[in-house]
Structure formats: C-alpha cells, structure tokens
Amino acid sequence: xxxxxxxxxxxxxxxxxxxxxxxxxxxxxxxxxxxxxxxxxxxxxxxxxxxxxxxxxxxxxxxxxxxxxxxxxxxxxxxxxxxxxxxxxxxxxxxxxxxxxxxxxxxxxxxxxxxxxxxxxxxxxxxxxxxxxxxxxxxxxxxxxxxxxxxxxxxxxxxxxxxxxxxxxxxxxxxxxxxxxxxxxxxxxxxxxxxxxxxxxxxxxxxxxxxxxxxxxxxxxxxxxxxxxxxxxxxxxxxxxxxxxxxxxxxxxxxxxxxxxxxxxxxxxxxxxxxxxxxxxxxxxxxxxxxxxxxxxxxxxxxxxxxxxxxxxxxxxxxxxxxxxxxxxxxxxxxxxxxxxxxxxxxxxxxxxxxxxxxxxxxxxxxxxxxxxxxxxxxxxxxxxxxxxxxxxxxxxxxxxxxxxxxxxxxxxxxxxxxxxxxxxxxxxxxxxxxxxxxxxxxxxxxxxxxxxxxxxxxxxxxxxxxxxxxxxxxxxxxxxxxxxxxxxxxxxxxxxxxxxxxxxxxxxxxxxxxxxxxxxxxxxxxxxxxxxxxxxxxxxxxxxxxxxxxxxxxxxxxxxxxxxxxxxxxxxxxxxxxxxxxxxxxxxxxxxxxxxxxxxxxxxxxx
Ligand code: F6R
Numbered sequence: 001x002x003x004x005x006x007x008x009x010x011x012x013x014x015x016x017x018x019x020x021x022x023x024x025x026x027x028x029x030x031x032x033x034x035x036x037x038x039x040x041x042x043x044x045x046x047x048x049x050x051x052x053x054x055x056x057x058x059x060x061x062x063x064x065x066x067x068x069x070x071x072x073x074x075x076x077x078x079x080x081x082x083x084x085x086x087x088x089x090x091x092x093x094x095x096x097x098x099x100x101x102x103x104x105x106x107x108x109x110x111x112x113x114x115x116x117x118x119x120x121x122x123x124x125x126x127x128x129x130x131x132x133x134x135x136x137x138x139x140x141x142x143x144x145x146x147x148x149x150x151x152x153x154x155x156x157x158x159x160x161x162x163x164x165x166x167x168x169x170x171x172x173x174x175x176x177x178x179x180x181x182x183x184x185x186x187x188x189x190x191x192x193x194x195x196x197x198x199x200x201x202x203x204x205x206x207x208x209x210x211x212x213x214x215x216x217x218x219x220x221x222x223x224x225x226x227x228x229x230x231x232x233x234x235x236x237x238x239x240x241x242x243x244x245x246x247x248x249x250x251x252x253x254x255x256x257x258x259x260x261x262x263x264x265x266x267x268x269x270x271x272x273x274x275x276x277x278x279x280x281x282x283x284x285x286x287x288x289x290x291x292x293x294x295x296x297x298x299x300x301x302x303x304x305x306x307x308x309x310x311x312x313x314x315x316x317x318x319x320x321x322x323x324x325x326x327x328x329x330x331x332x333x334x335x336x337x338x339x340x341x342x343x344x345x346x347x348x349x350x351x352x353x354x355x356x357x358x359x360x361x362x363x364x365x366x367x368x369x370x371x372x373x374x375x376x377x378x379x380x381x382x383x384x385x386x387x388x389x390x391x392x393x394x395x396x397x398x399x400x401x402x403x404x405x406x407x408x409x410x411x412x413x414x415x416x417x418x419x420x421x422x423x424x425x426x427x428x429x430x431x432x433x434x435x436x437x438x439x440x441x442x443x444x445x446x447x448x449x450x451x452x453x454x455x456x457x458x459x460x461x462x463x464x465x466x467x468x469x470x471x472x473x474x475x476x477x478x479x480x481x482x483x484x485x486x487x488x489x490x491x492x493x494x495x496x497x498x499x500x501x502x503x504x505x506x507x508x509x510x511x512x513x514x515x516x517x518x519x520x521x522x523x524x525x526x527x528x529x530x531x532x533x534x535x536x537x538x539x540x541x542x543x544x545x546x547x548x549x550x551x552x553x554x555x556x557x558x559x560x561x562x563x564x565x566x567x568x569x570x571x572x573x574x575x576x577x578x579x580x581x582x583x584x585x586x587x588x589x590x591x592x593x594x595x596x597x598x599x600x601x602x603x604x605x606x607x608x
Contacts, residue, residue, distance in 0.1 A: 002086070002100040002606075003029060003072040004178070005196050006159035008169040008215040009187015013068030016057065020189060020196035021051055021070050025597070029072035029079030035087040035096035035161055036063035040396035042096055042163040065249075066217060067169050069159045071098035074602050076107070078123025087161075088127045090134035091225035096162040097133065099126040100192055101155035103608045108385065109151060125154075133160065141165045142214060145172065146227060149212075154182060155353065155607065159190050171213040176606050177351045177379065180205045180213060180220070182234055188215050193592035194237055206377040235377065239393065240585065252596045253397035253489070253588075255579050258448055261441035263402045264574070266391040267409040268437055277417050277430070282388035282410075284342075284368065286421040292342045292368065295322045298330045298358045299346035300605070302400040303407060306372075307346040307479040310411030311571045312474045316570050317419035317433075327354035328608070331361040339366035346411070347371065348395055348403035349604040350378020357608065359383055372410045375404050388414060393451075397596045398603045399489050401581050404481065405444075408574050412437060434566050440575070443565040447578045451586075453562060454579060458586030462490070464515050468506075468541075469496040471519035472529050478519045478546075478573045482580035488598050489588035499532035512540035517580075520547045520554060521564065521572040532563075533557055546576055 003024030007016040013036050021032060032054045033046030035574050047053035051072065071086035078084040087096040092526045103109070106125035109132065114120070129148060136147040137225070139196050141162040150156075155175035171178060171190045181189040181197025181204050189197045190213065194204060207213065211232075224230050247300065249255035271279055284292075295314065297307035304326055311322040318337060325333060327345075337343070343362035347355045350373035359380060363467035371384035374392050381387045390406035416433060419425035461467060465487060467477035476498045483494040497506055510516075518533040520526045537543050537557040545558040554561045564575040588595040 002074050002097045002197075003166065003192045004069070004100050004157060004159055004190070005071075005192075006069040006098070006169050006171055006190040006308050007187065008067045008217065008220075009183075009189075010066060010187055010217070011200075013065050014063045016189060016200065017070035018051070018055060018058075019199060020191050021072050023195035023198075024072055024192055024365065025051060029074050031073045031082065031085035032070040032071065032083045033073075033087050034058070034063070034068060036068035037161060037163065037166045038063045038065040040163065040166040041096055042161060044087055044089060044093065044096060044116065046082050046087070047249055048081045048085065067161065069098045069161055069169070070095060072592070076102055076607060077125045084122045084124050086126060088122060088124065088130040090130045092500070094132055095133045095137065095504040096161045097126060097129045098159050100157045100606060101128060103128060103152055103156065104154035129158065129414075132160070132593065137162065137164070141168060141170060145170050146309040149174070154212070157192065159383045169215045169602050171207075171215075172211070173207045174210055175353070175356075177604070178207045179377070179580065180207060182220070187217070188213075188220050193550075198237065198240075198527045202237045204237050204377070205232050205234045206382070208382075229348070232363050249353065251585075253399055253401060253585050256395055256401045257578070257585065259393065260402045260405050260578070261445045261448075263392045264409055264444065265441045266393075267406040270389070270391045271410070271413040272434070277413060277420065277434070279388060279413060279417050282386050282419050283370070283414065284386065288368070288602050289418055289421055291340060293340045295320060295342045295344065296330070296337075296362075297322060297324045297344045298327050298336060299348065300327045300352050302404050302481060302484060303346040303352075303355070305349055305412060305477055305484070306404050306407035307344070308477045308480075309474060310344065310346070312416065312477070313415035313570055314411050314418060318422060318424045320418075327352065327358040330358040337362055337365035337367045341365070341367040343367040344414070345371045345380055345382050345384065345585070346407055347378075348374045348390070348392075348400055348407070350375040350380040351604050351606050352380075353606050353608050356380055357381070370414075372414070374406070374408055383468055395608070396404045396603075398598055398601045399485060399584065399595075404577060405574050411455040412571065413585065433568065433571075436571055439573065440567065443567065443575060444578055446565065449577070451582065454582035455586045456558065457583050458590045461515050461583075462493070462587050462590040464492055466493045466495070466509070467515045467517065468509075469494060469517045469519065470502060471496075471530070472499045472501040472525040473522045473524065474570065474573055475529065475576070478521075478576040478580070481573075481577055482517055482519070482584075485580055485584040486587065488601060489584045489593065489595055490591055499529045503530060503535065507535070507539070508539050510536050510539045514541045516541045518543055518545045518558070519576055520545055520551075520577055522569050524569075526551065526553065530554065530557065544578055
C-alpha cells in the first residue's frame with residue numbers, strides 16, 4: 001500500500017524523504033517519486049519500479065532544499081508507470097501532492113475540472129487533488145487546501161507543497177494513516193508509519209481524522225476539523241529501528257519466523273501479572289461480559305484465520321457461541337448488532353480499511369468493540385473500547401507470521417479471561433492452559449533447529465500447479481492458513497477444504513501426483529482425517545501429513561509426515577503453522593520469488 005513521507009526541517013529534504021521511503025518499502029509498491037522545494041523552485045522526479053531507480057536518477061541531478069515530499073505507489077487507479085507515480089502536479093508544476101488512499105468521487109471531480117479547461121496527464125484519482133488545489137489557490141495555500149479537502153470523498157492522507165509559499169508544507173489526514181515525528185533539531189517528518197521517522201526522532205504525534213498540519217522551518221501547527229488550532233502531545237516510541245531490521249537473516253520473513261519464540265514469550269508476559277491473567281485495559285469486567293449476548297470476531301486474511309481459531313478457543317473455554325466474518329463482508333451482511341453485541345476485531349496493522357469499517361459499523365449500532373492488534377496508536381486501537389496488543393514487534397514481511405501466532409496467544413488469553421470472569425473454568429484448568437502456553441516458545445524453538453525437511457519439501461513441490469490443504473475442526477483453520485501462506489509467497493494455486501467435504505465434489509481434482517497437505521493434530525479427529533486422506537492417497541495423491549509427535553498412524557497413508565510437538569488440542573494451531581510458514585518461505589525461495597514483497601500484495605491494506 002502507498003507510503004508517504006513529508007519533511008520540513010534543517011536537514012537535506014531529499015535524504016530524509018528517500019530514507020523514510022526505504023523504511024516503508026515493506027508496504028509494497030510499484031513506483032516512487034519525490035518533490036523538493038529547491039531554491040524556491042518545486043522540483044519533481046518519479047520512476048516506475050523500485051526506489052533504487054529513483055535514487056539512481058537523483059544521483060546525477062540531486063535536489064537540495066529543506067522541504068520535500070515523497071511517495072511509494074501501490075497502483076489502484078491506472079497502471080504502475082512513471083506518469084501515474086506520485087507526486088502529482090498542477091498544470092504549471094507549482095503545486096505538488098502525495099496521497100495514500102482512494103478518492104471515491106474523483107470521476108465527478110475530474111469531469112468538473114475538465115469542463116473548466118484542466119487537462120490530465122495520469123489515470124490516477126490523485127491528480128484531481130493537484131488541479132483542485134490549483135483551482136482554489138488565490139493567494140493562500142492554507143485556504144486552497146481547506147477548500148479542496150471539503151470536495152473530497154473517500155480516504156486520504158495528503159502532504160502538499162506550493163512553490164508560491166516555498167517555506168510551507170501542509171498535510172491532512174482522513175481515514176488513511178498519517179503520523180508526524182517531531183524533533184527540535186531535525187524538524188518534522190510526516191509519514192505513513194513510524195519506521196520512517198525513527199532515525200530522526202522518537203517523539204511521534206498520532207494525527208486523528210480530519211486534522212491538518214502546517215509546518216515550516218520554525219515549527220508546526222495542528223488544526224482540528226473546524227480549523228481550530230489544537231495542542232497535541234507527542235508520544236515516545238519505545239521500540240528500536242534495530243527491531244525492524246533483518247539482523248543477519250536473508251529475509252524479513254525468515255527472521256520473523258525465528259522471532260516467534262521470543263514474540264510469544266513477550267505476548268504471554270504482557271498478559272499476566274503475579275502469575276495471574278491480567279489484560280488490564282484489554283478486557284471487560286464480569287458485569288460487562290454478563291451483559292453481552294452475541295459475539296462476532298471479524299478480520300481479514302491471516303488475521304481472520306487467527307480470529308477463527310479465537311472462535312474455537314472462546315467457545316471451548318466459555319461455551320458461548322461465537323460468529324466469525326470476513327471484514328469486507330461483515331458490514332454488507334446486515335449483521336445483528338446492538339448494545340449487547342461484542343465485536344472482536346483482529347488486525348496486525350490496525351489500519352486495514354475493511355476491518356476499520358467493520359469497527360465503525362459495530363460502534364454505530366452500539367456494540368462494544370475490542371481489538372487485537374500489533375500496532376500501538378493505530379486507528380483500530382484508538383477507536384476500540386478495549387485493545388489487546390500482540391507484542392510481536394514490527395512485522396515487515398508482507399506475509400504475516402509472528403503477528404499470527406501472537407494474535408492466537410492474545411485470543412487464547414481473552415478466551416481464558418472471559419471464561420474465568422464468567423465462572424466457566426476452574427483455577428486449576430486456567431493454570432494448566434497457561435503452563436501449556438508458556439511451553440510453546442521452547443517447542444517452536446525446537447522446530448526451528450533443523451530446517452532441512454522444509455527445504456526438501458520446498459524442492460519437491462516448487463513446480464506444482466495446484467496444492468490442496470485439508471483438516472477438520474481447528475485443523476481446518478490451520479489448513480486455510482497454510483494454503484494462504486503458500487499461495488501468497490509462491491503464486492502456486494492452493495485450496496483448503498474441511499477434510500470430510502472433499503468427496504462432495506472437489507475430489508474430482510485429485511489425480512496421480514497431486515500434492516496434498518493433511519493436517520491431523522486434533523486427538524478426536526485424527527482417525528477421521530486419516531480416512532479422508534487415505535481416500536486421496538488411493539487416488540494417487542502425494543500426501544504430506546502434519547501430525548503430533550509419536551502418532552505413527554499417519555505414516556501408512558502419507559509420503560512424508562512432519563511431526564510437531566504435543567500440546568493441548570486447542571493450542572495446536574500455534575505449532576502447526578510453523579512448518580507451514582517454513583515450507584512457504586523455502587518454496588518461495590526455490591522459485592526465485594521476492595519473498596518479503598510478493599507481487600500485487602501490500603502489507604497494510606488501507607483501501608476497501
Ligand atoms: C497474509 C497477510 C494478510 C493480512 C490481512 C490483514 O500473510 O498478511 O492476509 O493478514 O491483510 O491485515 P491486518 O492484520 O493488518 O489487518
């Protein structure tokens with residue numbers, strides 16, 4: 001998803017902007033561009049492809065100046081090329097704008113501007129903003145921005161420059177993430193995410209919807225939606241840039257897979273105090289819980305899979321039924337929400353547009369909202385009644401790994417906390433589950449000692465055209481996550497099925513040599529899954545089973561068995577996903593893919 005950086009201060013703007021954009025590369029992009037006010041002249045350069053292309057172009061002709069903006073674009077309107085790359089300019093190139101988000105009424109605005117004689121170079125929605133700024137500019141850039149913003153519908157974080165006011169940078173945020181790093185020495189840096197500012201400052205201001213920043217070399221002012229100047233306190237970022245670097249691993253994905261024992265340990269520690277569950281502001285009181293009669297868990301992608309395991313966990317420990325829904329469907333499905341509804345949202349980034357929209361839909365109808373997220377200060381965290389943090393540390397690789405396992409930990413704790421407060425579980429049982437949770441990091445560490453089996457499987461499956469994943473109960477959720485991880489990193493078609501459902505149609509796809517991953521870790525269901533898998537093996541499928549250590553029953557119908565350590569059935573998804581992640585990683589490498597930035601994907605999906 002697009003990354004934006006704006007700088008105003010004593011340092012060289014080109015350097016700060018390019019450095020900031022490098023830190024946002026993880027979000028995924030296909031072109032990049034920069035504008036700098038260089039000796040009072042607005043200069044702009046853009047390139048398709050990687051940021052290095054832009055950096056190379058600037059080597060021979062660098063920009064000097066203290067105010068600049070830059071952008072990495074993830075195409076939504078128009079193909080990824082130099083013309084569609086940001087910044088976008090007005091016709092005489094004196095106004096420049098970068099944008100993250102989508103302008104929903106851009107067609108209408110474009111027609112209006114065309115009728116006024118404006119011409120368009122790009123296919124983007126953003127270019128209308130540059131021309132609107134031009135249209136509204138009389139002699140005051142601030143007024144031009146406020147009049148332009150009033151016309152926009154949709155989501156936007158914008159940072160803008162105007163050559164006629166060469167000491168000013170203006171930014172505004174509406175439904176798209178935007179933060180501002182502030183420092184007396186280094187000035188202010190507006191960015192889509194914190195890693196862009198950390199080299200210059202740890203003091204960050206989280207901008208809220210419809211707030212506007214006007215910055216110049218003497219400082220900045222923030223205005224609310226009524227254009228009243230407001231005071232906002234900065235918050236200290238405690239984590240390190242180091243935590244967002246590869247630390248000697250070849251890729252972020254493998255580093256983040258290896259981060260999991262420590263991340264899970266941190267996730268557990270932060271949910272306990274004096275050996276007791278303590279979710280602090282991340283849960284509800286007994287009375288509040290007693291007043292809830294319907295629970296939804298809503299999320300997207302991998303976070304949705306975590307939410308589905310969360311459903312199993314809450315139902316297992318509290319015996320209260322839970323419904324799950326994909327966030328992009330939820331708000332259009334007319335869900336039954338009222339003030340007795342609890343809406344649980346799961347989101348690593350805390351910025352996913354569909355999940356945020358589900359949150360707002362819930363709040364509109366009076367639901368209590370609890371979010372499980374990894375990013376402190378994210379929109380979802382700030383708009384929820386309660387927030388439970390994952391403590392995974394920054395996750396840079398687009399394919400989610402440690403965020404998933406720490407989301408699972410958060411949801412297990414939530415389920416235990418609810419069950420305990422509602423008297424549905426004994427103290428001894430809680431203790432037992434917590435001991436099993438605490439044992440997970442060591443079990444994962446043991447699975448990371450020998451990577452050869454995963455590398456071998458990767459080489460065996462790398463040419464496959466299609467791969468099936470199956471499982472029953474919570475193993476089916478692990479099958480779904482395994483299939484998603486492999487598909488997004490390797491571009492191999494994968495599908496997941498509840499094991500028993502295959503013979504109702506999809507078994508027709510099985511032929512000699514079809515690769516199948518069969519997940520069989522749930523004690524009561526192993527035999528059932530085994531017999532479904534046998535049906536596939538007898539039709540020529542090549543079966544990889546993932547099962548519990550010591551369960552020899554899988555061997556008779558599997559070409560290979562990957563054994564994972566024992567734990568409670570409900571906790572097995574934390575362990576089952578480790579081989580799935582490793583197989584996805586190594587298969588992606590074997591195919592020569594860009595594993596940390598798979599094609600067409602973005603880390604933070606801030607558009608609907
Ligand atoms: C897959 C993946 C995505 C995200 C999804 C939700 O590896 O990372 O499926 O899980 O886009 O993102 P968040 O959790 O940021 O809301």
